[in-house]
Amino acid sequence: MTALAQKRILVTGGSGFLGSHLCDRLLDAGHQVICLDDFSTGSASNVEHRIGHPNFTLLEQDVALALSPASLAVDQIYNLACPASPVHYQRDPVRTTRTIVLGALNMLDLARATGARILQASTSEVYGDPEVHPQIEPYWGHVNPVGLRACYDEGKRCAESLFFDYHRQYGVSVKVVRIFNTYGPRMQVGDGRVMSNFIVQALRGEPLTVYGRGQQTRSFCHVSDLVEAMIRMMNSDAAFTGPVNIGNPVEVTMLALAERILCLAGSVSGITYLPAPADDPARRRPDITLAHRHLGWTPSVDLDCGVAQTVAWFRHALAAEACDGVHGRHGSDAARSGDTALNVDPSGVHADVGRVSP
């Protein structure tokens, strides 16, 4: 890569599930990457294999605290720092709002001071429990502003509004992606997301917990597809600011997903039904027409292949965790030692992951 093409890129939340895959892709493309993280929900072990790489810097820092622009002159900022699973973001909801809103302000100020382009990892949760299906970007959403999920949903909505105000008021080059459920290697064992919950329960021989009657739907995007879309969005025409939906439009009920995971994991665990939690969206599916039109992007990893790969990764993570005798460690910590045995590349993604044509 020529010095001209090489960029200095800041990834906040870079040691988390999505951020660590993004760092890998950017480093592999020859860029300089600064990974900023406070390790509150992510793990340094997700990026451990990059420590010592000449283009990689790991910075322990709370994104909600102001940064000196002089020390962080960058060309691009991906703002991902934020607890993403309900278990994590509801543990300290005030801190969640602080992280999202002050984090956005700090990163936007940095972008303004340095002239960097900045991308916000927003979320399908800005649509709340949607009355429009599938969700299209012009839909304003149906969010309970005082519920348990509001710290995350309203925080992300506020961050989006800040991004567009910085764009209009100060001319900052902004990009906003609304990420729908994403899954893959390096999800955490105990983070309470449906995909990791089901897989871990199936592998431990515990009944899979389905809420309500399991008829609520979600759509799942493989992490490699998501990272591809984020990079395309960051480098797309400046006039295309988003917000743009990024997700896989294949919709699946939670009951069907549970049954599929049992089958792919070869598990005889049953299914147990619990009451649906408050404000749990009934349906979730992105309309990705805009992403296709502006970014030429559609997801390519088939759900069965992606889930089978993720099951294999968790199987190894749990085995390594049991070996270590360390409870509560992240799956990614445990899995590292097994990367070679699993034939997993450093990005944590099997080379042979199945893809379907767009």
Ligand SMILES: NC(=O)c1ccc[n+]([C@@H]2O[C@H](COP(=O)([O-])OP(=O)(O)OC[C@H]3O[C@@H](n4cnc5c(N)ncnc54)[C@H](O)[C@@H]3O)[C@@H](O)[C@H]2O)c1
């Ligand atoms: N994974 C998904 O399905 C999904 C869906 C929608 C949106 N998102 C968004 O994508 C981003 C990444 O999600 P993820 O799934 O990788 O979650 P994650 O929890 O694995 O990663 C988030 C990272 O941010 C770090 N972080 C949290 N608070 C911080 C703070 N105050 N200062 C610095 N670092 C902090 C954590 O330590 C962690 O490494 C989040 O912004 C999330 O809202 C994810």
